[in-house]
Amino acid sequence: MNSPVRHLMQAGRLERFFIDGEWTVPEGPDRVAVVSPSTEETLCEIPLGNARDVDLAVQAARRAFARWSVTSPQERAAQLDRVHTLIIERAELFATALATEMGAPISYARAAHVPLAAEHIRVARDNLAKYPFRVQRGTTAVAREPIGVCALITPWNWPIYQITAKVGPALAAGCTVVLKPSELSPLSALLFAEVIADAGIPAGVFNLVSGTGPDVGTSLASHPQVDMVSITGSTRAGVLVAQAAAPTVKRVAQELGGKSPNVVLPDADLPRAVSLGIAAAFRNMGQSCSAPTRLIVPRSVLDKINELAVAATEQMIVGDPFAEATTHGPLANCAQFGRVQQMIEAGIDEGTKLIAGGPGRPAGFGKGFYARPTIFSDVRTNTTVAQQEIFGPVLAILPYDTVEEAITIANDTVYGLGAHVQGSDRELLRAVAASIQSGQVHLNYPAWDPQAPFGGYKQSGNGREYGIEGMEEYMEVKSILGYYD
Structure with missing residues (x-):
């Protein structure tokens, strides 16, 4: 048995979600096999969430938002610094997980997947420390405020890299999140949830529910208490998420396909x-x-x-x-x-x-x-x-x-x-x-360049990730007229 699977089983994580700061038993009985791409053998099984699991996670994120959104940038930066440190300390475990779950060569996982993922957290930390959340334009103050509870849907091809590219700036902005990682490469996501817990991120700020797009993804996109969805995936998946989100008029940021x-x-x-x-x-x-x-x-x-x-x-x-x-x-x-x-x-x-x-x-x-x-x-x-x-x-x-x-x-x-x-x-x-x-x-x-905004024209999506622009995706803009120093 490969070390990330053994580690997660021994820690009691493999059969659970991470909701409200606790490793939680799923509501439903459904499971899916995680298959080794190099041997075609089943590595393990993980649970698949349902609408009830999603609602528990969203409600936890909603409660936590009231507290997290008013913390100071310095407090949030300190929390992200601990997350960054733990990713670096556990780099080999992450690299092994990536080689196991999606076949990345271990040398490439060590040289690219893991260190670049850590960079997203570092950049979010550093940008947060110097970001002007309110600027003055004459007698008007223009403020940027966290948008709220964010559903983050990430793919199987760059599992931990895409997770940190979304979680880092969302938490930096003052948002709380529910992550749906790909059920095809879930091991690195569970290891990241451990990092969040061990870093001392407050309960409910980060939540993880595994599942399929039609079930968990659609439930997140359509949930009335979710304020924003950020999805990285195929253009087809992005369209389905946007359609599910439309009745609640929430923001949908899409990083989709390409033919560069x-x-x-x-x-x-x-x-x-x-x-x-x-x-x-x-x-x-x-x-x-x-x-x-x-x-x-x-x-x-x-x-x-x-x-x-x-x-x-x-x-x-x-x-x-x-x-x-x-x-x-x-x-x-x-x-x-x-x-x-x-x-x-x-x-x-x-x-x-x-x-x-x-x-x-x-x-x-x-x-x-x-x-x-x-x-x-x-x-x-x-x-x-x-x-x-x-x-x-x-x-x-x-x-x-x-x-x-x-x-x-x-x-x-x-x-x-x-x-x-x-x-x-x-x-x-x-x-x-x-x-x-x-x-x-x-x-x-x-x-x-982790500060270079990344996103698409045409059917490659909308919105931007990475850098300052990536953090601003998770903010609303408020104008306060008649605002005097």
């Missing part, structure tokens, strides 16, 4: 642009909503780019997530494995040129949700692999003849979450970035 372009300009350093582009597209086994899975390149150098892309893919080691040499583990669950295989077959059926990978598991794997890193080249922009979010290690290389055509291809999608542009001419880089319809644009693979 990576535009390689004619003056780009091709070896760097392609090798890092492959790495960015296939990080986390391609299971990232902002992964740049459309590589848009000059037609005149398409053959050279194909060579570079195939060579970069051949450096990847798909294998056991607990093996130190592994760079890419399995896909996170059976349903996603099936979808990726379906999309690869669709690309082949449409006659798109396959230059790397293909359907099925890599050689040597008879079980586990392992997929072959796959590249299609000379792709038309109207094909399945160029238009649909695959959420796996599948890259489409699309050629262009002019920079204007490259921009048109980049924007030829219903999504607008992230984008990349590679080149040497600074003015051209910035001009192309300004022309792309997406919430983030990365120029020449910059370092990750």
Whole structure:
């Protein structure tokens, strides 16, 4: 038995929710199996919540809001500091949980998933300490106040990272929360609830109810005492949440799907642009909503780019997530494995040129949700692999003849979450970035910035996460006219 499962069982957490500061027995009998993506064996079972569990958690959060919302920024910052410290101290347990529950290579969990998750808490703490909750404009005071009880719905692909990206700024703003983590990767969420309890966060400020979207997600979105829903997930899930929330006219912040372009300009350093582009597209086994899975390149150098892309893919080691040499583990669950295989077959059926990978598991794997890193080249922009979010290690290389055509291809999608542009001419880089319809644009693979607002245009959602803007999502604006110092 893997250590996070054993730890949670021994601590009596695996069969419970975290409500009002207590590990609580669920109301209903329903359970779901948590399956190892590397072995396809059942790791454990967790309970699934219902509307009654949701109501208990929401009422606890409502009671706690009266106290938490009026604490000083310094008090909340001190609480978040303890949460940050405990995540760092328990980093190895979190990393093991991520490798166990969703197949992240242990090296990548240690280097990215866990430390970046901790960064969201640190940033929330630091922004809170200096944030002006009230500013004066002449005789009017403009105040920002916590919106209230927030339902946070997080996905399976970056489990702890997405939890802290929502919980950190929500608590910093003075809100209380009910978290619904994915039932497919719940172990890291339960470990985070332990951190919250051990950090001394007051009862009811943070609550956790596991369950499915149709049951717990819908109950949270429609609950009249929930003031805001923040969801990270598929565009389909975001639409359903918004529909459930509409009758109560609550705020819905959505971070949804993507089909992000990576535009390689004619003056780009091709070896760097392609090798890092492959790495960015296939990080986390391609299971990232902002992964740049459309590589848009000059037609005149398409053959050279194909060579570079195939060579970069051949450096990847798909294998056991607990093996130190592994760079890419399995896909996170059976349903996603099936979808990726379906999309690869669709690309082949449409006659798109396959230059790397293909359907099925890599050689040597008879079980586990392992997929072959796959590249299609000379792709038309109207094909399945160029238009649909695959959420796996599948890259489409699309050629262009002019920079204007490259921009048109980049924007030829219903999504607008992230984008990349590679080149040497600074003015051209910035001009192309300004022309792309997406919430983030990365120029020449910059370092990750936890203060950079993240969110989408078009069907990639609304609202922003990370940084100051991420915290402000959890606030209401109040104008007080005739306010004199």
